[in-house]
Amino acid sequence: MRAEALSGGFAEASVEAARAFRAVMRAMARPGTVERVAGAAPPAPLSVAAGVAVLVLCDPTTPVHLAGAHDCAALRGWIGFHTGAPVVARGEAMFALGTWEALAPLEGYAPGTPDYPDRSATLIVEMARLEAAGARLTGPGIREAAALSLPEVAAFEDNAARFPLGLDFLFCCGDRLAGLPRTTRVEAI
Amino acid sequence: MSISGKMKPGAGMTEYNFAYLDEQTKRMIRRAILKALAIPGYQVPFASREMPMPYGWGTGGVQVTAACLVPEDRLKVIDQGADDTTNAVSIRKFFEKTAGVATTEETARASLIQTRHRIPETPLTGDQVLVYQVPIPEPLRFLEPRETETRKMHSLEEYGLMHVKLYEDISRHGAISTAYAYPVKVEGRYVMDPSPIPKFDNPKLSDCPAIQLFGAGREQRIYALPPYTKVVSLDFEDHPFEASKADQDCALCGSATSYLDEVIVDDAGGRMFVCSDTDYCRARRAAGHVGAQGVPHEEAGA
Amino acid sequence: MYVAVKGGERAIEAAHGWLAEERRGDVAVPELSVAQIRAQMALAVNRVMAEGSLYDPDLAALAIKQARGDLIEAIFLMRAYRTTLPRFGASEPVETGAMRCDRRISATFKDAPGGQVLGPTFDYTHRLLDFALAAEGETPPAPEAVAAQRAMPHVMGYLDREGLMEGAGAGDAVPPDMTRQPMELPACRALRLQALARGDEGFLLGLAYSTQRGYARNHAFVAELRIGAVAVEMEIPELGVSVELGEVVLTECETVNQFTGSKTEPPQFTRGYGLVFGQTERKAISMALVDRALRWRELGEEDEGAPAQDEEFVLMHADNIQATGFLEHIKLPHYVDFQSELELIRKLRREAGAGREAAE
Numbered sequence: 144m145r146a147e148a149l150s151g152g153f154a155e156a157s158v159e160a161a162r163a164f165r166a167v168m169r170a171m172a173r174p175g176t177v178e179r180v181a182g183a184a185p186p187a188p189l190s191v192a193a194g195v196a197v198l199v200l201c202d203p204t205t206p207v208h209l210a211g212a213h214d215c216a217a218l219r220g221w222i223g224f225h226t227g228a229p230v231v232a233r234g235e236a237m238f239a240l241g242t243w244e245a246l247a248p249l250e251g252y253a254p255g256t257p258d259y260p261d262r263s264a265t266l267i268v269e270m271a272r273l274e275a276a277g278a279r280l281t282g283p284g285i286r287e288a289a290a291l292s293l294p295e296v297a298a299f300e301d302n303a304a305r306f307p308l309g310l311d312f313l314f315c316c317g318d319r320l321a322g323l324p325r326t327t328r329v330e331a332i
Numbered sequence: 333m334s335i336s337g338k339m340k341p342g343a344g345m346t347e348y349n350f351a352y353l354d355e356q357t358k359r360m361i362r363r364a365i366l367k368a369l370a371i372p373g374y375q376v377p378f379a380s381r382e383m384p385m386p387y388g389w390g391t392g393g394v395q396v397t398a399a400c401l402v403p404e405d406r407l408k409v410i411d412q413g414a415d416d417t418t419n420a421v422s423i424r425k426f427f428e429k430t431a432g433v434a435t436t437e438e439t440a441r442a443s444l445i446q447t448r449h450r451i452p453e454t455p456l457t458g459d460q461v462l463v464y465q466v467p468i469p470e471p472l473r474f475l476e477p478r479e480t481e482t483r484k485m486h487s488l489e490e491y492g493l494m495h496v497k498l499y500e501d502i503s504r505h506g507a508i509s510t511a512y513a514y515p516v517k518v519e520g521r522y523v524m525d526p527s528p529i530p531k532f533d534n535p536k537l538s539d540c541p542a543i544q545l546f547g548a549g550r551e552q553r554i555y556a557l558p559p560y561t562k563v564v565s566l567d568f569e570d571h572p573f574e575a576s577k578a579d580q581d582c583a584l585c586g587s588a589t590s591y592l593d594e595v596i597v598d599d600a601g602g603r604m605f606v607c608s609d610t611d612y613c614r615a616r617r618a619a620g621h622v623g624a625q626g627v628p629h630e631e632a633g634a
Numbered sequence: 635m636y637v638a639v640k641g642g643e644r645a646i647e648a649a650h651g652w653l654a655e656e657r658r659g660d661v662a663v664p665e666l667s668v669a670q671i672r673a674q675m676a677l678a679v680n681r682v683m684a685e686g687s688l689y690d691p692d693l694a695a696l697a698i699k700q701a702r703g704d705l706i707e708a709i710f711l712m713r714a715y716r717t718t719l720p721r722f723g724a725s726e727p728v729e730t731g732a733m734r735c736d737r738r739i740s741a742t743f744k745d746a747p748g749g750q751v752l753g754p755t756f757d758y759t760h761r762l763l764d765f766a767l768a769a770e771g772e773t774p775p776a777p778e779a780v781a782a783q784r785a786m787p788h789v790m791g792y793l794d795r796e797g798l799m800e801g802a803g804a805g806d807a808v809p810p811d812m813t814r815q816p817m818e819l820p821a822c823r824a825l826r827l828q829a830l831a832r833g834d835e836g837f838l839l840g841l842a843y844s845t846q847r848g849y850a851r852n853h854a855f856v857a858e859l860r861i862g863a864v865a866v867e868m869e870i871p872e873l874g875v876s877v878e879l880g881e882v883v884l885t886e887c888e889t890v891n892q893f894t895g896s897k898t899e900p901p902q903f904t905r906g907y908g909l910v911f912g913q914t915e916r917k918a919i920s921m922a923l924v925d926r927a928l929r930w931r932e933l934g935e936e937d938e939g940a941p942a943q944d945e946e947f948v949l950m951h952a953d954n955i956q957a958t959g960f961l962e963h964i965k966l967p968h969y970v971d972f973q974s975e976l977e978l979i980r981k982l983r984r985e986a987g988a989g990r991e992a993a994e
Binding site for chain 2: 157158160161162165168169171172173199200201202204205237257258259261263265282283284285286306307309311324325326
């Protein structure tokens with residue numbers, strides 16, 4: 144195992160994880176707001192924000208899928224050491240990491256079942272750019288309307304149409320992240 | 333095996349992790365909270381842990397609070413709307429000890445509020461999180477005791493049984509006979525138990541700027557309402573939902589709009605009505621409001 | 635003028651102080667030591683370990699002392715402590731066939747290899763209060779013999795080899811862990827057995843008794859009841875070997891029950907199984923009967939609607955920590971909800987009264 148796998152975790156796990164979770168929760172509860180997080184220093188190509196999300200949410204009980212360039216030895220080592228999460232194919236994943244292009248198509252991920260719609264994957268999407276502008280968002284968590292620089296619109300329309308099944312998303316860029324649950328209705332403007 | 337190797341008698345709670353729960357447990361609860369926010373009103377199963385307080389006394393709320401707390405939080409805990417009821421005191425103490433967070437009785441100053449049976453009168457803000465303690469999270473449970481059946485009903489959106497029950501009430505009593513834990517429908521999809529709040533509080537569930545989280549420890553369920561979620565109390569066109577309270581003003585602060593507790597004051601059955609939300613009542617009195625049996629704020633404080 | 639009652643915090647502190655004093659009781663009477671409880675209240679200690687799901691006689695004895703002898707309260711203390719412990723790994727399955735038995739009886743055979751061993755049992759004591767114990771006299775030593783170093787194979791093995799028993803059925807490779815996963819129904823047998831093993835003894839006893847009286851009767855014979863110590867081993871992957879961590883005392887009960895069969899399959903006996911920490915044979919036998927009753931579906935039996943057949947009813951109500959918490963919570967303040975009911979019933983009565991007047 145390379146040395147970089149052993150570093151880059153939370154220095155003070157319980158407190159840093161608590162702060163980071165609050166930010167992730169706010170992001171998921173308020174689609175279209177961008178939150179700043181800190182505490183993880185993962186190896187490339189994982190962003191700080193995605194690294195924080197992994198440290199906060201993943202452990203040996205949460206299979207993770209690494210898409211595209213994210214499926215590399217450095218990341219496998221880092222995730223394995225810090226979380227113990229098994230790396231799996233997309234269909235078995237509770238979390239998936241990668242760029243939008245690498246993660247596509249979305250059909251392969253678990254959307255939950257009618258009895259247990261919570262048994263669905265959460266996609267942690269690495270973005271080159273993330274800002275509260277772009278596609279128009281409405282739905283729970285949003286007062287009237289919000290906006291977010293989403294990679295596309297159609298996939299999210301389809302996802303919302305399957306409610307209560309569906310995927311949930313965390314978009315990450317540098318040390319910033321935003322959430323998009325399946326309830327959000329997305330329109331191009 | 334010796335005891336000394338495992339327990340250190342006299343050692344404080346400082347030996348436990350921040351906010352008591354271990355990190356793996358918190359991760360599991362946090363994942364459940366995120367899915368709950370993504371599917372508003374749907375009850376997410378979670379592997380509730382045994383807490384050092386009895387099931388039925390807020391273990392679900394305590395676990396949700398523990399998973400959400402940050403050291404910078406200012407925590408408020410209420411039971412029946414009051415900060416000084418014994419179980420509220422006990423839970424507040426628990427988090428003072430295990431998380432070292434600041435506490436407050438003022439709704440407006442709190443960043444996280446754990447509640448049993450009430451929503452504060454003071455409107456919540458977008459910076460706040462409200463955590464409800466829930467005894468029976470399943471709104472259909474009193475109509476169908478089996479989880480295997482009620483899960484099917486939710487999945488098929490088959491809520492006829494609930495409407496039949498409410499309608500039977502109307503035919504028998506002329507009104508819906510549910511006064512608390514009054515069922516609601518969330519974003520037109522899941523029927524949800526709002527926890528045993530009086531139906532007076534139901535309208536506050538909808539379009540609330542704060543994040544609302546519900547924790548049921550014994551029943552192992554977490555559910556949530558993101559901010560500004562549309563929540564409708566079930567009713568019928570000819571029998572619309574009505575939020576009701578005692579037709580009185582608070583005897584101490586004179587509020588005509590807050591939810592009131594009835595207090596028996598003498599052997600002859602004499603009674604008075606006072607705000608259930610003790611912080612709201614105190615703040616009104618501090619602002620100079622005086623009810624029929626109240627005294628000006630300075631005198632009471634002296 | 636009215637002033638609302640305050641001082642919940644002071645009241646709680648005072649109550650705790652009083653409780654501590656009452657726990658100690660009359661200071662003229664010497665204080666009970668944890669070692670005394672462990673040694674002389676061993677069956678209480680066993681029950682607390684079993685239902686507390688934590689094998690530690692010292693802690694169980696401490697919990698009993700702290701709980702003033704309230705065993706459910708003591709079980710609660712154990713559970714709350716257990717849940718904070720880090721998990722280093724899982725042991726290998728214990729081999730009860732290699733148990734060092736203190737007691738081993740079979741009701742289905744007059745004798746079997748290894749013999750019938752009564753062990754320290756109340757079974758044939760006449761239930762007469764022993765006033766000599768009140769006089770605190772020392773008990774004379776029991777007669778001793780050299781233990782026969784004979785193997786004590788499972789009695790069920792003989793029926794198995796003759797093909798008379800249904801197959802035990804291989805379970806999942808890794809059984810679910812009810813302390814780490816929310817209960818999901820329908821439950822597999824491994825999960826049911828876990829829930830029964832930590833379930834309330836009284837609740838299981840009542841259910842098991844109900845099956846004997848005809849509510850899903852399943853005609854149980856105790857093929858074998860054995861109590862004794864087994865080794866707990868854990869595989870250390872780094873070393874590639876299993877190491878023995880220690881021993882636990884277990885009670886195991888295997889029942890042989892009325893047979894099933896069909897046109898294609900010859901009749902076979904069926905089984906019920908109980909396994910509990912410590913010397914806890916009432917609980918282990920109850921568990922075996924309830925286990926057997928819950929298996930009606932897989933054995934192609936009819937649902938008689940009996941409580942002991944109802945998996946959801948049994949599993950959701952067997953845990954005394956859940957039950958006692960929820961039962962006792964109704965003594966917490968509920969005056970806000972009661973107030974809303976008061977308003978409603980007054981309103982409904984007003985309207986009903988007005989309706990009657992209008993009709994008159």
